Amino acid sequence: MAEGGSMESAAGRYQSTLDALSSLITKKSRADKSNKGDRYDLLFDYLKILELDEAISQLKIIHVAGTKGKGSTCTFAESILRNCGFRTGLFTSPHLIDVRERFRLDGLEISEEKFLEYFWWCYDRLKEKTNDDVPMPTYFRFLALLAFKIFAAEQVDVAILEVGLGGRFDATNVVKKPIVCGISSLGYDHMEILGNTLGEIAGEKAGIFKHEIPAFTVPQPDEAMHVLEEKASKLNINLQVAHPLDANLLNGLKLALEGEHQYLNAGLAVALCSTWLQRTGHPIINFNQTGPLPEPFIKGLTTASLQGRAQIVPDIESPGNLVFYLDGAHSPESMEACARWFSLCTRDDNHLSNLNYQPQQHMDEGSKKDTAQILLFNCMSVRDPQLLLPRLMRTCASHGVCFQKALFVPNISVYHKVGSQALPTVDPQVDLSWQFGLQRAWESLMQSDKGVKPSNTDQACEEVKDDTGMRVTSFKNSSVFSSLPSAIKWLRDTAQKDRFVCFQVLVTGSLHLIGDVLRLIKK
Numbered sequence: 001m002a003e004g005g006s007m008e009s010a011a012g013r014y015q016s017t018l019d020a021l022s023s024l025i026t027k028k029s030r031a032d033k034s035n036k037g038d039r040y041d042l043l044f045d046y047l048k049i050l051e052l053d054e055a056i057s058q059l060k061i062i063h064v065a066g067t068k069g070k071g072s073t074c075t076f077a078e079s080i081l082r083n084c085g086f087r088t089g090l091f092t093s094p095h096l097i098d099v100r101e102r103f104r105l106d107g108l109e110i111s112e113e114k115f116l117e118y119f120w121w122c123y124d125r126l127k128e129k130t131n132d133d134v135p136m137p138t139y140f141r142f143l144a145l146l147a148f149k150i151f152a153a154e155q156v157d158v159a160i161l162e163v164g165l166g167g168r169f170d171a172t173n174v175v176k177k178p179i180v181c182g183i184s185s186l187g188y189d190h191m192e193i194l195g196n197t198l199g200e201i202a203g204e205k206a207g208i209f210k211h212e213i214p215a216f217t218v219p220q221p222d223e224a225m226h227v228l229e230e231k232a233s234k235l236n237i238n239l240q241v242a243h244p245l246d247a248n249l250l251n252g253l254k255l256a257l258e259g260e261h262q263y264l265n266a267g268l269a270v271a272l273c274s275t276w277l278q279r280t281g282h283p284i285i286n287f288n289q290t291g292p293l294p295e296p297f298i299k300g301l302t303t304a305s306l307q308g309r310a311q312i313v314p315d316i317e318s319p320g321n322l323v324f325y326l327d328g329a330h331s332p333e334s335m336e337a338c339a340r341w342f343s344l345c346t347r348d349d350n351h352l353s354n355l356n357y358q359p360q361q362h363m364d365e366g367s368k369k370d371t372a373q374i375l376l377f378n379c380m381s382v383r384d385p386q387l388l389l390p391r392l393m394r395t396c397a398s399h400g401v402c403f404q405k406a407l408f409v410p411n412i413s414v415y416h417k418v419g420s421q422a423l424p425t426v427d428p429q430v431d432l433s434w435q436f437g438l439q440r441a442w443e444s445l446m447q448s449d450k451g452v453k454p455s456n457t458d459q460a461c462e463e464v465k466d467d468t469g470m471r472v473t474s475f476k477n478s479s480v481f482s483s484l485p486s487a488i489k490w491l492r493d494t495a496q497k498d499r500f501v502c503f504q505v506l507v508t509g510s511l512h513l514i515g516d517v518l519r520l521i522k523k
């Protein structure tokens with residue numbers, strides 16, 4: 001019998017499943033060899049153990065790599081093909097709150113029941129057949145195998161797979177014959193693993209190309225495009241460039257995911273889906289690049305959903321004057337896209353009418369609410385804040401948006417654990433040196449940047465303990481909070497005190513942070 005026997009409660013069973021999953025997380029850093037393909041051959045042993053070889057060859061797969069926009073592109077593609085009437089499977093990463101977010105069937109997160117069934121089916125077989133030579137798969141490899149099992153068992157018409165990291169040595173790349181491949185925007189990320197030049201990075205991502213399987217990409221910098229083309233031509237592929245979607249093709253509707261960069265992702269998704277339809281014997285009548293999009297495409301593109309990407313959440317405690325703008329950007333290019341999105345939608349008063357509250361409700365007739373922008377930030381220590389923070393601040397400044405205050409917090413999620421139970425009791429002794437570094441970088445930016453309100457020369461640092469014993473270290477323009485809940489509490493208190501100001505909080509830098517914030521504010 002699987003771990004988590006019948007005596008256990010459903011919640012207990014789910015938790016022990018997450019514990020089993022957590023046991024696969026290796027303590028080694030991600031830059032470790034295993035991500036460079038170390039023992040990639042093991043994946044084929046796992047496929048044999050799970051008897052998935054044949055099943056995978058039957059799946060009609062769309063495979064997407066890229067630095068940014070993979071998840072969005074896959075989400076659009078899934079939504080389009082579901083609206084065309086197909087049974088869809090979608091595998092994306094990372095997850096924000098619950099690991100089941102990574103596996104969608106017909107657009108919905110897999111049910112707990114099915115997840116448990118397939119999880120233990122795979123886990124038990126692997127546990128039984130693995131040994132010193134063929135050890136248990138690592139975390140992401142296990143999840144990818146589980147995705148294959150789920151999609152095969154559920155007999156989806158189409159499986160849409162997002163590469164976890166890179167391409168060539170990614171666990172999803174055991175696929176031998178996808179229907180179509182896509183490469184979304186390339187940029188600098190994970191250089192410690194994928195190489196230092198855009199060309200090298202492109203080469204890794206192009207590792208998903210397969211002999212004579214059609215492939216699409218978005219417009220890329222020359223350096224990247226050359227490498228993609230070269231790799232494609234070696235495999236006898238005519239690599240095509242999907243142009244950004246023309247907003248006029250949406251019948252006056254808006255893309256479901258916000259931000260200008262989503263038009264790039266949507267354009268790629270449209271190309272992938274129309275090719276998938278053609279190659280699986282469902283050509284769309286009268287479809288061309290410039291004419292209006294078929295109805296299910298419009299429906300798909302305008303209703304797709306993905307948490308933590310340009311997501312706007314009014315706070316439940318003070319919806320009128322505290323609004324969270326959440327975006328998991330964590331690379332320089334996406335930081336800029338995120339800053340542009342935040343600036344445009346905070347500058348634009350109209351967007352408030354899209355939210356389910358009346359911003360004017362607490363105010364006297366005719367008075368206009370002031371807004372104040374606050375940044376809530378953390379990034380993982382593999383990122384370079386000197387690349388992220390200036391990009392963020394300058395892009396906002398160029399749109400006339402200045403942050404009144406920046407808050408830096410540690411993430412709460414414990415990385416070697418999966419699942420919501422991983423929310424730990426807050427540790428007052430937590431090491432904040434990384435956050436102090438972020439704060440210093442921010443303060444010196446505020447001092448040096450032209451076009452940004454100069455801050456007080458008085459840089460007295462104030463350290464206080466709040467009522468929960470948490471440390472808060474403040475400069476004029478920024479604070480370091482020793483926990484996320486205390487930062488959220490500060491935001492709510494601040495909003496309570498000043499009901500005539502709408503506090504617009506941009507939360508960015510790390511998807512883990514976004515997940516933690518969503519967990520706290522959605523309760």
Ligand SMILES: Nc1ncnc2c1ncn2[C@@H]1O[C@H](COP(=O)(O)OP(=O)(O)OP(=O)(O)O)[C@@H](O)[C@H]1O
Pocket residue numbers: 066067068069070071072073093094162184185261262264265308309310327328329330333334335337338511
């Ligand atoms: N085409 C793009 N160009 C630049 N930035 C983008 C693009 N698409 C998305 N982004 C930014 O990247 C963030 C993540 O988007 P998405 O989840 O689609 O990408 P991803 O490639 O799956 O990222 P991850 O590496 O986190 O898996 C978005 O919130 C947005 O800020």
Ligand SMILES: [Mg+2]
Pocket residue numbers: 067189
């Ligand atoms: Mg990434």
Ligand SMILES: [Mg+2]
Pocket residue numbers: 070071092093094162
């Ligand atoms: Mg992703």
